[in-house]
Amino acid sequence: MNASRASKKSSDTQAREQKDARRSGAQRNGAQRIGARRIAVIGAGMAGIACARTLMQAGHDVHVYERLPQAGGRMRSVNTEHGSFDIGAQYFTVRDLRFELALQTVPGLCRPWSVSTLRVLDAQGRQSSAAPAPTEHHWVAVPDMQSLPLAWAAPLWDAGRLHLGQRVIRLEHATGPGGWSLHVETADATSQAVPGFDAVVLALPAPQARQLLQTTPLALPLVQDMAAVEMAPCWTLTLSYPMAAQAGLSTLGPQWNAARTTHARAAWVARESSKPGRMQSERWVVHASPQWSQEHRADDGPRVLAKMQKAFGEVTRIRVAPRHASAYLWPHAQTLSPLGRSHMWSASASIGLCGDWCLGRRVEDAFVSGLEMALAIA
Ligand SMILES: Cc1cc2nc3c(=O)[nH]c(=O)nc-3n(C[C@H](O)[C@H](O)[C@H](O)COP(=O)(O)OP(=O)(O)OC[C@H]3O[C@@H](n4cnc5c(N)ncnc54)[C@H](O)[C@@H]3O)c2cc1C
DSSP, X not given: OOHHHHHHHHHHHHHHHHHHHHHHHHHHTTOOOTTOOEEEEEOOSHHHHXXXXXXXXXXXXXXXXXXXXXXXXXXXXXXXXXXXXXXXXXXXXXXXXXXXXXXXXXXXXXXXXXXXXXXXXXXXXXXXXXXXXXXXXXXXXXXXXXXXXXXXXXXXXHTTOEETTXXXXXXXXXXXXXXXXXXXXXXXXXXXXXEEXXXXXXXXXXXXXXHHHXXXXXXXXXXXXXXXXXXXXXXXXXXXXXXXXXXXXOOOSOSOSEEEXXXXXXXXXXXXXXXXXXXXXXXXXXXXXXXXXXXXXXXXXXXXXXXXXXXXXXXXXXXXXXXXXXEEEEEEEEEEEOOSSSOEEETTTTEEEOSGGGXXXXXXXXXXXXXXXXXXHO
């Protein structure tokens, strides 16, 4: 090989490498590839974000619509003057290798929460069975659970692809490429049509997905396929005891930090302040059982607050009045009967569904569902 050919070859190689590097950098930043499709993802919980970030990395022109002013869905955390509360997901497991690899993209964001304190209690707060053996870590994001979906949503936000405070109220389809339109309502109740999508993904709890699918005849077969999926509500109570930090007292009540109970009202009780990376001020979260939440779904907040606080006292023996207490209803919290496969995709109609309910009821189920939905399209 002569010198000029060698230098030509090396400059060709260099140019190709630079082009590849530019292309992969562009894809990371949300630029599109040839053959890219314009895709709407509805819902910015873990499933929607996992789906959208994968589609964006594959070079598609993906837009996420979320009805709330922030991403995270059921991994939401709320801030109070006494510290934050994870009002939805409490921790997550890492069983799927792809989830583990995705978590490596946000090093240091997630930390294990001590599982040795997880108890199973009866209705009076007595230990009713041995704590399950700690076979796996219970992971939490720091400084709160919502930080994980927010971190993964950041590239979508930076690229102007995450549309918050936009509730999709109707789907419409016209034949041909770019045939899907979303009808979107903002917080001030104004609505507009957003046309030109080649595909639509609903990353919503099953009952909300069903409602939206019913607005387009093209999606009716999907509604039939998900008929057996059931989800239950969950009333959540948050309590703050900042006074516990005074006069040499660092915690109130029991020595354990998290417990599942057979109490009719309080199914899960956890010391929020025991999670890593949180403010130390004593705080508790209580989740009511699916059955009790269903029976009291229509009750008002103050009534539920009083009942759940009583249950909390019975389980923990903490009878002191909290400085802060509030109750929150998740209307579609927990899957009772899952779909049994990772996602639904109609190639003929270019519409799909994902969410935790496809596989189960965990954060990881939502991630895997969103990822596999994206892989089915990409
Ligand atoms: C009380 C509670 C405790 C839990 N505890 C745990 C736990 O300890 N461990 C665990 O692994 N999992 C737990 N989970 C489950 C976990 O939170 C979920 O599995 C996961 O977060 C679901 O993600 P998702 O993306 O499927 O749905 P979601 O997080 O519900 O996301 C759906 C998104 O769609 C948005 N949306 C709805 N309708 C529209 C519309 N019309 N237009 C636009 N946007 C819309 C919603 O606002 C939401 O942001 C818990 C859940 C709850 C509620």
